[in-house]
Amino acid sequence: MKVREFLQERDWEKFHNSKDLAEGICVEAAELLQLFQWMSPDEVHRFQNDPAKVKQLKEELADVFIYCLSMANAMNIDLASSVMRKLESNRKKYPAELYRGKARL
Amino acid sequence: MKVREFLQERDWEKFHNSKDLAEGICVEAAELLQLFQWMSPDEVHRFQNDPAKVKQLKEELADVFIYCLSMANAMNIDLASSVMRKLESNRKKYPAELYRGKARL
Amino acid sequence: MKVREFLQERDWEKFHNSKDLAEGICVEAAELLQLFQWMSPDEVHRFQNDPAKVKQLKEELADVFIYCLSMANAMNIDLASSVMRKLESNRKKYPAELYRGKARL
Amino acid sequence: MKVREFLQERDWEKFHNSKDLAEGICVEAAELLQLFQWMSPDEVHRFQNDPAKVKQLKEELADVFIYCLSMANAMNIDLASSVMRKLESNRKKYPAELYRGKARL
Numbered sequence: 001m002k003v004r005e006f007l008q009e010r011d012w013e014k015f016h017n018s019k020d021l022a023e024g025i026c027v028e029a030a031e032l033l034q035l036f037q038w039m040s041p042d043e044v045h046r047f048q049n050d051p052a053k054v055k056q057l058k059e060e061l062a063d064v065f066i067y068c069l070s071m072a073n074a075m076n077i078d079l080a081s082s083v084m085r086k087l088e089s090n091r092k093k094y095p096a097e098l099y100r101g102k103a104r105l
Numbered sequence: 106m107k108v109r110e111f112l113q114e115r116d117w118e119k120f121h122n123s124k125d126l127a128e129g130i131c132v133e134a135a136e137l138l139q140l141f142q143w144m145s146p147d148e149v150h151r152f153q154n155d156p157a158k159v160k161q162l163k164e165e166l167a168d169v170f171i172y173c174l175s176m177a178n179a180m181n182i183d184l185a186s187s188v189m190r191k192l193e194s195n196r197k198k199y200p201a202e203l204y205r206g207k208a209r210l
Numbered sequence: 211m212k213v214r215e216f217l218q219e220r221d222w223e224k225f226h227n228s229k230d231l232a233e234g235i236c237v238e239a240a241e242l243l244q245l246f247q248w249m250s251p252d253e254v255h256r257f258q259n260d261p262a263k264v265k266q267l268k269e270e271l272a273d274v275f276i277y278c279l280s281m282a283n284a285m286n287i288d289l290a291s292s293v294m295r296k297l298e299s300n301r302k303k304y305p306a307e308l309y310r311g312k313a314r315l
Numbered sequence: 316m317k318v319r320e321f322l323q324e325r326d327w328e329k330f331h332n333s334k335d336l337a338e339g340i341c342v343e344a345a346e347l348l349q350l351f352q353w354m355s356p357d358e359v360h361r362f363q364n365d366p367a368k369v370k371q372l373k374e375e376l377a378d379v380f381i382y383c384l385s386m387a388n389a390m391n392i393d394l395a396s397s398v399m400r401k402l403e404s405n406r407k408k409y410p411a412e413l414y415r416g417k418a419r420l
Contacts, residue, residue: 006192010199011206018162019141019149020353022134025169026236027352029127029134030345036124037338041251044124048180057123058182062191064130065173065184068166075153077163079170086167087111094115101116125248131341132247135240142233146356216402220409221416228372229351229359232344235379239337239344246334254334258390267333268392271383272401274340275394278380285363287373289380296377297321304325311326 003069013074021071028067032060108174121179129172137165213279223284231281238277242270318384331389339382347375 007013035057036044047053072079112118140162141149152158177184217223245267246254257263282289322328350372351359362368387394 002189002192006196009201010204012204017146017149018153019144019146022138022141023233023348023352026131026134026138027345027349029131029169030342033127033131033338034342036127037342038335039124041122041124044122048123054180054182057180058187059191061173061176061182061184062187064134064169065188066191068170068173069188071166075159075162077159077166079166082163082167083170083174084107086164086171087107090111096114099115099117128243128247128338132240132244135237138233139237142237143230212399212402216405219411220414222414227356227359228363229354229356232348232351236341236344236348239341239379243337243341246337249334251332251334254332258333264390264392267390268397269401271386271392271394272397274344274379275383275398276401278376278383279398281376285369285372287369287376289376292373292377293380293384294317296374296381297317301321306324309325309327 001069001073003066004073007070007073016070016074018071018075021067021074024067025064025071028060028063032057032064035060106174106178108171109178112175112178118179121175123176123180126172126176126179130169130176133165133168133172137162137169140165211279211283213276214283217280217283226280226284228281228285231277231284234277235274235281238270238273242267242274245270316384316388318381319388322385322388328389331385333386333390336382336386336389340379340386343375343378343382347372347379350375 004013007016035053036047039047047057068079071077109118112121140158141152144152152162174184176182214223217226245263246257249257257267278289281287319328322331350368351362354362362372384394386392
């Protein structure tokens, strides 16, 4: 995994305890959210069509993602299979035939 | 992508504007962080070796991840290449030979 | 201060290091935000006029507030004067005659 | 209230719907948390005794607080009495004689 390689080259894995990584995910998630603060739905719509803004969004989303991957790396979690398992349990919790167009994730 | 398929089966993509998804990422990130609240480094260490706790952690991390993938889906972002680009820019910002063992992501 | 009294009666001040309190503020802030997730502006408006929802909001807001007061207590910060100083600096940063009706906090 | 006066001078109350204020509280809470990221308990202890750092902390905490007061203002919430009510309910939930020195807020 490229994230692991990046961390190992810098000998940064030793800093990566799960509590501080969880804080990092929170901090980066808030920076992502900040991009949208005070925006009306119309402004959000325009934002989504503005390449400069989408570029910023991509970077902030990548930051959250990299911390998630670092957490998975630190904890030896196979994130892909956790996601599959969670989707499977959501599938049972929200059957498509009952929730189609009605509910929200 | 499995997340897209899950959303489409429920016709939930229409709810997925980027602002609310960013809120979702924040909310799930905080639930992940809450697992560690008040824990000393020793307790974090024990936590990381307790299978029941790690199971909870996997689920909360999967929730953050699913929202990130939903955001990427809603915005047509290729998350893998955003992550690669961000790591590339971090590689320049934090050269391995200067930051080895010294700095933190 | 009533929060200090509450903490001292339980001998809880010893747990209150500033890092964990900052985590607590984050976690409670996200619970407050969760009340609004997926709401359109119309739904937010209805929410604000629904006494049962406002009761929930009051409780979540009080939780954030209590953690802020606990942090101020732990760090011997006079919060009222910090707020006054910050408002004073915002007053200079955003002069009323330039920002009236135009900008956002 | 000084926060209300500040907002009214700028005609900013109209921007203050409760959803965006909740986002603001989250974003500011994460900036506060970021001050502590990667810190060991020893580093947190040193942080708490470093006047320059404490000054930063005061400012970030004031930001969270001002958003809480703005939310209370926008929703006509008497924050002091919400806090008193919440502490009262916490008093019953965590009786001092049972939780002294044992539990955490």
